[in-house]
Amino acid sequence: MAYYILENCKGCGACRKLCPVGAISGTHKELHVVDERLCIECGACGRICPHEAVQTPAGALAVEVRRSRWPVPVWDKDLCTDCKICVKACPTGAIGLNGAHPLLKHRKLCIACSLCVLSCPIGAVEMGS
Amino acid sequence: MIPGPIGGATGKILWVDLSTGSLREERLPREVYERYLGGMGLAAYLLNQRIPPGADALGPDNIFGMLPGVLTATDSMMTGRWMAVAKSPLTGTWGDANCGGMFAPAIKHSGYDGIFFTGASPRPVYLLVEHGQASLRDAEPLWGLDTRQTETALMELSSGRQAAVACIGPAGERLSLIAGISTDQGRLAARSGLGAVMGSKRLKAVVLSGAHPVHVHDAPRMKALSTSFSKWARLQPPFLNGRGTEMLARGMRVLPLQMRQDGLLYKVILQKWGTSGLNQFSIETGDAPIKNWAGSNRDWPARVSRQIDPDRFRGRELTKYHCYACPIGCGGYSSLNGSGETHKPEYETILAWSGLLMNEDFESIFEINERLNRAGLDSISAGGAVAFAIECFENGLISLEDTGGLELRWGNTQAIRALLELIIRREGIGDLLADGSKQAARRLGNGSTAYAVHAGGQELAMHDGRNDPGFVLHAAVEATPGRHTLGSYQYYEMFQLWTRVKSAPRVRPRFYHKSTKYRADEEKAQWAAQCSRFSAVLNAAGACLFGALIGVQRLPIFEWLNAATGLEKTPDEYMQIGQEIQDLRQAFNLRHGAPARHDVHPRALGQPPQTEGANAGRTVPLEGLVKLYWQEMGWDEQGHPQNGALKRIGIEEFPG
Missing domain, CATH: 1.10.599.10 (Aldehyde Ferredoxin Oxidoreductase Protein, subunit A, domain 3)
Known part of the structure; x- marks a missing residue:
């Protein structure tokens, strides 16, 4: 399963530049394509697309959200065990460490994919503001 | 529906032929995963089938593999270990080494259940897997760099998200049979001499960067199990201090009875101090070998062993260090005598370079630890080789002329540190010792095998069979x-x-x-x-x-x-x-x-x-x-x- 770019793509390249795994290719002002073998379903392409041209793996139309409103991970410090699974799960390197503790080190790199939340085995990470 | 053969597995193996530079992926049938799961199981299946009997461990017929486990990068905890495997050049047997850090999930997230190397490259290379693409790159500029320099250089070359690197240092390049493989700036898959296998294949490093998803059969169940386990991991009552471990062990030594042990006690020790929490405990109970296995706690009494009191190591800890998926965090980074940092020395390194050699210098342990990590040397085997050399010197089997002027006496810290440098560079007597104590005794002769303490060619770790x-x-x-x-x-x-x-x-x-x-x-x-x-x-x-x-x-x-x-x-x-x-x-x-x-x-x-x-x-x-x-x-x-x-x-x- 992977995200899919529809034919109304304007080729602006916003999704290509944001994709953390290099799964999107295409030239300027032409239809872009997602390589389904590489797609990790982070959804960043759908959130950034200003042209409603991205379809989710479930077949729905992805909705653009202004980047300033994208949620970011928040850790429950009482629950977190510093196991670093979220650090490794982050596809952009936005999550780093303060000593042994994970934190959103590079906010600009965060693409609100929630993979950190999904990967946490004990539910110590949530998306917030 | 899980895309892999079984949940937790990607279903793919990457084969790299270093002689030809070709790469190919192999998909193993589900039955293989059902029978062997992953990690060492897959390695046992593949190496038996594909390394020809009698193959030279340092020749192109040997196969070197790196494998995470089937539970690595799932929703489980304490499952972030990887295995290095090959025929061992040190022992001539099945060779394996095990390591934590962040490299195991990187293999899985690159899309592979294992990466295997065959043949030998005519020139130094490293493997890069990035964005699902694997390629061999020129490592000529990296050849000769130590492990930390190598990792730093490769991290700078890597684009995008943080990569994971496994590499060899000068010891592996020089085919030292006690060389290991370093990750995370100095965590070693140390045993079996597998760094020399990488060196023989001119494989300097493996760099992995990927976000390949790992699917499991029942994710909610995995998380429920992990949540339950994490409560045990968090249990950390106020506990003994370093001196307390010594006193507890002394009591255990004196009593004729032994209590069936519960590992929860060790968890508490590991979480507080790391493996160094066992330093004096092991000496007092007879678990730690002293003076090349010929001594005892009488030769290294508490007033001396307090040099390596766990609290002293804890006092030098700058921050704790957790391996991937580990809630305990027995690792740490320590200050390096005011000039940088080093991985907190582990129990094995501490004892192999203190009690085994009668070395009382606390500060030297940190510097030796860093030198071993940077060279990519197994601290257990290297310590054993130095202990062998000291005993040979003390008994007149080697002379000042042989040692290049080093007074190899018990506890001579300066000579011990100088000898380590010779081993890393394979110079003088260091060349003799760089292949471990068994090989050194074979070359030295003259009854020196009496001082080469090993099992099947590999130096024994710091756990005495006379105690357990x-x-x-x-x-x-x-x-x-x-x-x-x-x-x-x-x-x-x-x-x-x-x-x-x-x-x-x-x-x-x-x-x-x-x-x-x-x-x-x-x-x-x-x-x-x-x-x-x-x-x-x-x-x-x-x-x-x-x-x-x-x-x-x-x-x-x-x-x-x-x-x-x-x-x-x-x-x-x-x-x-x-x-x-x-x-x-x-x-x-x-x-x-x-x-x-x-x-x-x-x-x-x-x-x-x-x-x-x-x-x-x-x-x-x-x-x-x-x-x-x-x-x-x-x-x-x-x-x-x-x-x-x-x-x-x-x-x-x-x-x-």
């Missing part, structure tokens, strides 16, 4: 000689397998007389066989020994395996998988002409028994134990597996 005979039994009968992480009587007590595995006998009395440990009876053989099988399962799963020591009723390894893979096996069926893996590892040795069991230095067996100290009068009945262990494993009187494991992978019989 299980350690020396496993050092002798496991396919990889001299390993200390596969089984012991203490481990069996702490695994508490009987709470899950029907065939595992309960250690009945809460207190037992210490003398009962030195009997060769069926019960001990059963414990050892169960340890071997269970360790094989752990290494197929990618699980951490320290996690397993907390007990299987708390670390739900079997339950995680079912929830991740969807195989729905009983714990006893998983133990049968462990048996099959052990059969294949043993068969590998026999097919390569290695002995069915390994010789162990008499000192480690208490032959002759020590006359003083914690282990005075103790002798390990190894011969009897080996025979009983083979029976328990279903092997014949020559140690040949009889369970048909080889036939099941298409190999008919043992040659010759």
Whole structure:
């Protein structure tokens, strides 16, 4: 399963530049394509697309959200065990460490994919503001 | 619907032919995963099939592999270990080394259940896997750099998200047979000399960057199990200080009775201090070998061993360090005498470079630790080789002329540090020692084998069989000689397998007389066989020994395996998988002409028994134990597996 770019793509390249795994290719002002073998379903392409041209793996139309409103991970410090699974799960390197503790080190790199939340085995990470 | 053959696996193996520079992916059938799971299991299956018997361990026919476990990068915890595997150039047997850090999930997230290297490159190369693309790159500019320099350089070259690097240092490049492989700026897969195998293939490093998803059969169940386990991991009552560990151990030494051990105590120690929490505890109980295994706690009394009081190491800790998926965090970064930082020295390194050599200099441990990590040398084997050299010097077998003027006396810190540099550079007497103490004794002759303490060519770790005979039994009968992480009587007590595995006998009395440990009876053989099988399962799963020591009723390894893979096996069926893996590892040795069991230095067996100290009068009945262990494993009187494991992978019989 992977995200899919529809034919109304304007080729602006916003999704290509944001994709953390290099799964999107295409030239300027032409239809872009997602390589389904590489797609990790982070959804960043759908959130950034200003042209409603991205379809989710479930077949729905992805909705653009202004980047300033994208949620970011928040850790429950009482629950977190510093196991670093979220650090490794982050596809952009936005999550780093303060000593042994994970934190959103590079906010600009965060693409609100929630993979950190999904990967946490004990539910110590949530998306917030 | 899980895309891989079983949950937790990607279903793909990457093969890299270094002779031709070609790369290919292989998909193994589901049956292989059902039978061997992953990690060491897959390695046992593949290396038996594909390394020709008699292959030169440093030649192109040897195959070097790196594998995470089937539970790595799932929703489980304490499952971030990877295995390095190949035929060992140090021992001529099956070779493996195990390591934590962040490299294991990187293999899985690159999309592979294992990466294997065949052939040998004509020039230095490194493997880069990025965005699902694997390629070999020129490593000529990296050749000669130490492990930290190499990793830093490769991280700068890597684009995008943070990569994981495994590399060799100068020791591996110079084919030192005690060279390991470094990750995370100095965490080593140290044992079996596998750094030399990488060096022989001119493979400087492996750089992995990927976000390949890993699917499991039942994710909610995985998370529920992890949440339950994390409560045990968080349990950390106020505890003893460093001096308290010494006093506790002293009491344990004096008492004729021993209490069945619960690994929760060790978890508390590991979480507070890391493995250095065992420093004085091990010396006082007789677990730590002193003075090249010829001494005892009498030679290294508490007033001296307080130099390595765990609190002193904790005092130097800058921050804690957790391996991937580990809630305990026994690692740390320490200040390096005011000039940078080093990984907090581990118990094995501390004891191999203090008590074993009678070195009382606390500061030197940090510097030696950093030099070993940067060179990519096994700290256990290198410490053993130095101990061998000192004893040879003290007994007149080597002279000042041989040592280049170094006064190799017990406890001479300056000479010890200088000798380490010679070993790293393979200069002078360092060239003799860079291949370990067995090889050094073979070249030196003149009765020096009496001072080369090893099992099957590999230096023994800092756990004395005279205190726990299980350690020396496993050092002798496991396919990889001299390993200390596969089984012991203490481990069996702490695994508490009987709470899950029907065939595992309960250690009945809460207190037992210490003398009962030195009997060769069926019960001990059963414990050892169960340890071997269970360790094989752990290494197929990618699980951490320290996690397993907390007990299987708390670390739900079997339950995680079912929830991740969807195989729905009983714990006893998983133990049968462990048996099959052990059969294949043993068969590998026999097919390569290695002995069915390994010789162990008499000192480690208490032959002759020590006359003083914690282990005075103790002798390990190894011969009897080996025979009983083979029976328990279903092997014949020559140690040949009889369970048909080889036939099941298409190999008919043992040659010759």
